[in-house]
Amino acid sequence: AQSVTQLDSHVSVSEGTPVLLRCNYSSSYSPSLFWYVQHPNKGLQLLLKYTSAATLVKGINGFEAEFKKSETSFHLTKPSAHMSDAAEYFCVVSVRTGGFKTIFGAGTRLFVKA
Amino acid sequence: GAVVSQHPSWVICKSGTSVKIECRSLDFQATTMFWYRQFPKQSLMLMATSNEGSKATYEQGVEKDKFLINHASLTLSTLTVTSAHPEDSSFYICSARAQGAFTSYEQYFGPGTRLTVT
Numbered sequence: 336a337q338s339v340t341q342l343d344s345h346v347s348v349s350e351g352t353p354v355l356l357r358c359n360y361s362s363s364y365s366p367s368l369f370w371y372v373q374h375p376n377k378g379l380q381l382l383l384k385y386t387s388a389a390t391l392v393k394g395i396n397g398f399e400a401e402f403k404k405s406e407t408s409f410h411l412t413k414p415s416a417h418m419s420d421a422a423e424y425f426c427v428v429s430v431r432t433g434g435f436k437t438i439f440g441a442g443t444r445l446f447v448k449a
Numbered sequence: 450g451a452v453v454s455q456h457p458s459w460v461i462c463k464s465g466t467s468v469k470i471e472c473r474s475l476d477f478q479a480t481t482m483f484w485y486r487q488f489p490k491q492s493l494m495l496m497a498t499s500n501e502g503s504k505a506t507y508e509q510g511v512e513k514d515k516f517l518i519n520h521a522s523l524t525l526s527t528l529t530v531t532s533a534h535p536e537d538s539s540f541y542i543c544s545a546r547a548q549g550a551f552t553s554y555e556q557y558f559g560p561g562t563r564l565t566v567t
Binding site for chain 2: 371
């Protein structure tokens with residue numbers, strides 16, 4: 336079975352400080368992992384993806400994530416938060432199990448304080 | 450590239466009426482499209498998967514007669530909410546996988562449609 340756990344429902348940081356959004360997954364198959372960002376009343380924008388290549392993945396807007404198989408984690412980081420980063424972030428796992436299955440995490444709301 | 454559009458972006462309808470939401474892949478052909486529903490402050494819930502030219506596969510608990518999905522071409526899928534009720538009010542998001550993307554798990558998401566049933 337596949338599952339995704341985003342360990343924090345909300346994270347609050349000050350502008351200019353590092354961001355860490357945590358994601359753990361469980362999968363019986365080799366997964367592809369994604370981080371998406373959603374601003375209010377908007378669709379999802381892909382930040383970055385891991386698809387069995389380099390374990391450290393760099394995405395847009397300064398975000399990056401590291402795939403750690405031993406820890407079954409795919410945490411999202413950014414060295415310095417910007418006010419515009421305030422949004423909802425979703426960790427997503429996709430696997431091919433005969434069909435094609437995608438599992439969304441519950442989401443983490445990022446607040447950025449001035 | 451890989452842009453997905455939805456129309457309308459926002460719709461209000463009266464209880465008992467039907468409303469159609471379109472999802473289009475603008476610069477690629479999408480063999481498979483997905484329809485999600487999102488309640489406020491919650492994650493996305495997959496409603497159904499539609500493959501071009503065949504019937505949609507609905508997730509458990511989703512009423513197929515209420516949420517009619519048509520995927521008549523490689524660039525267009527529609528979701529029709531029939532006999533809408535206030536509890537159908539939600540944010541509906543579609544996504545698409547590119548044709549030939551056998552090994553690519555990436556989905557491209559539309560901007561969403563806010564449905565309000567009065």
